[in-house]
Amino acid sequence: MISKKEQIRSHPRHGVVDLDRRAALKAGLAAGGALMVGFSFGRAEAASSFQPNAFIRIDRDSSVTVLLPKCEMGQGINTSIPMLLAEELDAPLDQVRVVFAAAGESGDISQITGGSTTTRTTVKPLQEAAAKARAMLVEAASKRWAVAPQSCTTQSCAVLHVSTGQRLSYGDLIEIAAKLPVPAKAVCKAVADYSVVGKPQIRLDAVSKSNGTALFGIDAAPPRMKVAAIAACPVFGGKLRSVDPAPALAIKNVVKVVSLPDAVAVIADHTGAARAGLAALKIDWDLGPNAHVNQDDILAAMRKASDAPGAVSKQVGDAKGAIAGAPKRIEAVYQMPFLAHAPMEPINCTASVSSTQCEIWIGTQAPPSVKAAAAKASGLPADKVIVHNHLMGGGFGRKVEIDMVDQAVKIAKTVDYPVKLIWSREEDIQHDFYRPYYLDRMEAGLGADGKPAGWTHRIVASSVMARFFPPSLVSTKGVDLDAIEGSETPYTLPNMTVDYVRQESAVPTGFWRGVGATHNIFVVESFIDECAHAAGADPVAYRQALLSAPRAKAVLALAAEKAGWGSPLPAGWGRGVSVQHSWDTLMSQIVEVEVTPAGKIKVHRVVCAVDCGQMINPQTVRAQVEGGILFGLTAALQGEITIRDGRVEQTNFGDYPPLRIRDAPVIDVHLVENHEVSGGMGEPPTAGIGPALANAVFAATGVRVRQLPLSRTSLKKA
Numbered sequence: 153m154i155s156k157k158e159q160i161r162s163h164p165r166h167g168v169v170d171l172d173r174r175a176a177l178k179a180g181l182a183a184g185g186a187l188m189v190g191f192s193f194g195r196a197e198a199a200s201s202f203q204p205n206a207f208i209r210i211d212r213d214s215s216v217t218v219l220l221p222k223c224e225m226g227q228g229i230n231t232s233i234p235m236l237l238a239e240e241l242d243a244p245l246d247q248v249r250v251v252f253a254a255a256g257e258s259g260d261i262s263q264i265t266g267g268s269t270t271t272r273t274t275v276k277p278l279q280e281a282a283a284k285a286r287a288m289l290v291e292a293a294s295k296r297w298a299v300a301p302q303s304c305t306t307q308s309c310a311v312l313h314v315s316t317g318q319r320l321s322y323g324d325l326i327e328i329a330a331k332l333p334v335p336a337k338a339v340c341k342a343v344a345d346y347s348v349v350g351k352p353q354i355r356l357d358a359v360s361k362s363n364g365t366a367l368f369g370i371d372a373a374p375p376r377m378k379v380a381a382i383a384a385c386p387v388f389g390g391k392l393r394s395v396d397p398a399p400a401l402a403i404k405n406v407v408k409v410v411s412l413p414d415a416v417a418v419i420a421d422h423t424g425a426a427r428a429g430l431a432a433l434k435i436d437w438d439l440g441p442n443a444h445v446n447q448d449d450i451l452a453a454m455r456k457a458s459d460a461p462g463a464v465s466k467q468v469g470d471a472k473g474a475i476a477g478a479p480k481r482i483e484a485v486y487q488m489p490f491l492a493h494a495p496m497e498p499i500n501c502t503a504s505v506s507s508t509q510c511e512i513w514i515g516t517q518a519p520p521s522v523k524a525a526a527a528k529a530s531g532l533p534a535d536k537v538i539v540h541n542h543l544m545g546g547g548f549g550r551k552v553e554i555d556m557v558d559q560a561v562k563i564a565k566t567v568d569y570p571v572k573l574i575w576s577r578e579e580d581i582q583h584d585f586y587r588p589y590y591l592d593r594m595e596a597g598l599g600a601d602g603k604p605a606g607w608t609h610r611i612v613a614s615s616v617m618a619r620f621f622p623p624s625l626v627s628t629k630g631v632d633l634d635a636i637e638g639s640e641t642p643y644t645l646p647n648m649t650v651d652y653v654r655q656e657s658a659v660p661t662g663f664w665r666g667v668g669a670t671h672n673i674f675v676v677e678s679f680i681d682e683c684a685h686a687a688g689a690d691p692v693a694y695r696q697a698l699l700s701a702p703r704a705k706a707v708l709a710l711a712a713e714k715a716g717w718g719s720p721l722p723a724g725w726g727r728g729v730s731v732q733h734s735w736d737t738l739m740s741q742i743v744e745v746e747v748t749p750a751g752k753i754k755v756h757r758v759v760c761a762v763d764c765g766q767m768i769n770p771q772t773v774r775a776q777v778e779g780g781i782l783f784g785l786t787a788a789l790q791g792e793i794t795i796r797d798g799r800v801e802q803t804n805f806g807d808y809p810p811l812r813i814r815d816a817p818v819i820d821v822h823l824v825e826n827h828e829v830s831g832g833m834g835e836p837p838t839a840g841i842g843p844a845l846a847n848a849v850f851a852a853t854g855v856r857v858r859q860l861p862l863s864r865t866s867l868k869k870a
Contacts (some may be wrong), residue, residue, distance in 0.1 A: 155745060172397035186211045187288070187326040189334065191281035202734040206253070208237065208281050210289075214309040214323040216248045220274065223265040223517055225547040226779075227834050228772035232271065232359045233278065235768050239348040240341055243322075245356075255519035255539035265517045266552055266663060268735040268832020271768065274832045280338035282287060283773065287335050292328035293320050337714055343766075344826045350825070361543075365582045369515030369542045372502040376569040381426035381576065382559060384415040384583050385437045387798035388445070388658045392416060393436040400429035409433070410563050417563045426611040429577070435797065442798035450657045450795065451487075454591045458485075458612045461629030462653035466640055469647035474606025478597025482686050484679055486594065490670045490793035491587040491664055492580070492800075492808060497545025499580050501560035504570035505530050510537045510561060511570070515544035517551045518604035525554035529561035548783070552587050552620075582800040582806055585662030586793055588613040588635070590671040594679045602687025603698060604646040609675070611635055611717040615654045630654065638669030638839065641676050642733040643698040659795060665783060666709045666838040669734045674788075674860065677730040677843035682856065691729050691847065692717050703738045703763050704731060707824065711740035711761035714822055724748065725756075728847025731841045735832030737764040741781070741840045743817075745848040751868035755817040755845065760837065762821065765828035773833050780837025786811040788842040790861050823867040 190207040209217045216237055224230045234248035241248075254261050262273075286306055293311035294301040297318055305312050310321045326536045360366035385391060397409035400418050405425035410417040416435055420426035475481055502513040503526070510530040516522050518543050527534040544551055560573040575583075591612040599605040614631040617624045624633060631652050664670065683692035692712045697707045708731050711717075717727060725748055731740045744757040760777050767773050790809060794801045802808040846857035849867065857865050 153278045159542050182825055183445055185326065186382040187285065187330050189281050189285045189288075191277045206277070208285055210285065210322050210326055211383075212323040214247065214321045214325065216243050216309070218248070218278070219253050220250055221253050221256065221263040221841040222270045222274070223263075223519070223541060224357070225265055225515075225517060225544045225551070227776065227796045228355055228769060229270050229274075231353055231355045232768040232772060233274065234356065235348050235353060236275065236278050237282050239346060240279050241286050241309070243309045245348065245353070252541060252605055253519075255523035255537070255541070263518065264552065265522050265547075266549060267667065268737075268834045268836070271830050272736055272832050275766070275768070279340045283340045284335045287339065288329040288332050289322055289325050291332055292325040295328060296320065296325070340774065350767050350770065354771065355771050360632050367542050368497055368545045369502075369513065370497055370500045371546065371573065372513030372540070372542065372572060374502065374504060374511075374513065374570045376571060377502065377572055378419050378421060378567075379426050380410075380417045380419045380560075380563050380571050380573045381423065381571060382415050382417040382579065383428045383430055383433075383435065384579065385439070386582065387439040388439070388442045388660065390414060390440040390442070390798070391438045393438045395433055395435045397433070399432040399434070403432060405430045410566050412559065412562055415559065417559070417573070419563065423574060437532070439798065445658045445795060445798045447795045450589060450659070451591070453657070454589065454612045454655050457653050457655040458591055458593050458610055460652035460653065462610060462612075463628070464649065464651045465628075465631045465636045466648060466650040468645065468649075471606040471608050471647040471649040474647035475595055475597030475608065478599055478605045480598040480686060481595070482598070482682060483593070483595040484682060484856075484858055486592045486675045486678065488590040488674065489791070489860060490589050490659060490661075490795070491586040491787055491791050492793050493546075493548045493550035493664060494551055494581060494804070494805070494808060494810070495544070495546025495548060498577060499550070499575040500558050500573060501556040501561060502566035502570055502572040503557075503560040505561060506568075508532075508536060511540070512538065512557065512560075513540045513542065514557065515542045515547070515551060517544070517547050517549070518554070521552070521554050522557050525557040526561050529558045530565060549667070552663055555583075567568065576711060577804045581793075581802050581804060584793075585660045587664035587670070588616065588661040589657075589659070592671070594674045594675065596679070596683055598683060598687055602683075602694075604690055607645045607649070609639055609650045610653060611639065611650070611672070612653045612655050613671075614656045614659075616661055616663055616667075618654070619662075632668075634663070636672065637667055638672030638732065638734050639676065641680075641812075642701065642704045642731055642738075643680065643695070644700045645698075658798060666835040667782070669732070669835065669839040670784070670787075670842070673730065673732050673734065673839040674842040674846070676842075677732070678846055678858070681728070681843070681847045682851065685850075690718075695729070695731055699731070701733070701738075703824075703828075704733055707731070707740040707761040707763050710762055710822055710824065711742045711759050713746070714761065714820060715742035715757075715759040717742065722746070724852055726848045726851030726853070728844045728849070728851055730844040730847070732836060732840050734836050734839060736829060736834060737762065737831030737836045739763070739836045739840050741837075741844040743841070743844040743848040745845065747849060747852045747867050749869045751866060753789065753849065753862060753867070755789075755815070757818045757820065758841065758844070759820045760822065760840075761824065762827075762833075762836075763824035763826065764831040764833050765826065766830045767823065767825070768830065770823055773823060774821050776833040777837045778819050780835065781819055781841045782811055782816060784838035784841035785817075785845065787838075788845050788860055788862060790863055792861050792863070797848035
């Protein structure tokens with residue numbers, strides 16, 4: 153039996169469990185009357201002990217639970233993971249649930265959710281672990297009946313002996329199964345036998361998210377909790393000089409003003425009072441060295457930096473020589489702006505700190521980072537920190553960060569009750585970790601056949617990886633792996649050079665949905681379109697001639713067919729295309745756009761062909777495509793963060809607007825069914841929509857878009 157200390161501490165309403173990993177028993181050992189089979193997502197296991205970062209548990213009632221290190225942030229793993237287990241274990245879907253592990257050790261990247269990694273990293277180990285558990289249960293039944301395992305089959309959480317009709321539930325077999333050795337190899341179900349995987353399934357969390365019973369970070373409400381509002385120095389790197397708390401304390405229900413090194417917080421009985429107290433304060437800020445930093449200064453420094461070679465990420469042949477000897481040469485400079493994440497759920501964190509324990513309630517993509525930040529801010533050992541990870545009302549990379557945790561813990565340290573810190577929308581927009589500003593220099597030499605004989609791509613941007621994983625820049629000799637993602641292109645280019653120039657500014661940068669590929673796919677697909685135009689070729693035919701991978705050619709052909717590529721359009725309309733191979737997913741998008749004489753853009757239709765390998769839940773894939781396209785359209789059409797006097801000019805959805813329903817296009821999704829390795833789906837649609845849109849605008853107007861958002865480009869006819 154597991155001791156009381158080692159038992160799972162369950163929070164069923166939001167699907168999180170706290171588990172001491174060292175308490176996970178060896179695979180196959182019965183734990184409190186359950187069969188547990190542990191497995192790892194690639195982490196090395198110590199020879200002296202078994203420390204899995206996940207396990208499958210089958211209980212006496214035959215219910216199946218899987219503990220995962222990942223987080224549910226809207227990508228649908230609360231449904232797809234149970235579908236995987238239901239398939240491999242022959243279990244009814246309503247008897248399978250997924251729970252998410254409590255925060256592990258700092259630096260455990262297996263618990264970071266992002267980069268479209270969850271499905272890609274979990275499918276194979278989950279299937280194999282489930283197949284091994286199923287084999288152990290079948291062997292247990294065969295021993296009970298003294299029959300050959302091959303004469304048995306499984307169905308509805310039970311083992312059946314085919315010839316005699318005998319039946320034993322999984323719960324009846326766990327004690328015998330637990331004493332058996334774990335099979336060395338997993339024999340997974342044949343794809344032809346799938347009855348759950350690949351079939352559309354309504355999300356299992358849809359009801360709770362619709363009726364309000366699902367718990368998000370902002371819903372946390374521990375006993376005696378009060379609420380805090382906060383204002384940070386408006387200038388990057390600025391500090392608090394002084395503040396008189398009296399005006400805030402004079403407001404009813406305000407209980408305390410807390411000064412932090414670079415911010416001021418007001419604690420009150422409710423949000424309204426906290427906000428009112430904060431507004432009443434006269435805060436004296438030390439604006440620091442960045443008070444005169446402007447957008448033009450940042451861009452000028454990037455342009456200067458782009459003149460020098462950077463760290464080479466890819467070198468094929470002699471690109472410079474091929475360009476110099478080509479009969480036609482084209483070049484372009486592309487720019488993409490800083491972008492905020494702006495999730496609909498405001499930034500929040502609830503903290504309770506005592507002399508012996510720190511407790512956190514939050515929706516986060518990185519539980520170990522939250523735990524480490526809380527330990528540092530509270531001054532307590534990490535094993536005295538408890539992290540309750542709730543659902544996220546949008547993450548997009550923002551909730552990999554831990555700045556709100558540091559603030560909440562420091563505020564809660566000053567009182568003897570829990571404090572829920574909620575940022576205003578203005579704080580969120582103006583104190584984000586923004587997608588980097590990118591400047592890309594492209595050059596190509598076209599041969600006599602019009603194809604690129606030489607291709608160079610220089611990327612200039614700040615380094616997100618240097619902040620998150622500093623050693624990675626050492627191992628790559630200065631290349632930021634995030635900044636170059638998507639730059640290799642899906643095309644066959646005989647001579648190609650890609651290099652990266654790191655250029656930092658005062659603006660803090662971080663991961664943003666689609667990460668580096670959101671800019672590289674825009675640049676590559678826009679520039680390949682320029683090459684097609686220079687060669688006098690049809691954009692789809694030109695790409696087909698440069699693609700060699702059959703799956704890439706297939707998604708392009710499918711998108712073109714479904715979009716009616718080449719068919720007539722009204723005056724002022726145009727179609728644009730993009731192709732990508734990113735996160736192990738192949739995708740092609742075609743946009744139909746109308747540009748009015750006044751220069752107004754109306755996106756009428758988006759056709760998207762997707763090959764993400766083996767789909768677990770096609771319903772989720774479709775939803776991810778639709779959501780990702782709308783997220784990317786928002787950025788391409790109107791998303792932009794600008795800097796003046798060391799601060800962000802945008803403040804709220806009024807000047808950093810999301811796409812409105814009235815402006816949303818028809819989205820026509822076509823899913824390719826195959827059984828290749830599953831690819832990621834959270835980010836590809838966001839990366840591919842921008843270039844398809846820009847290429848459609850060119851087709852409609854003849855104006856080439858080299859800078860986003862499109863609102864930066866004048867399309868008004870003279």
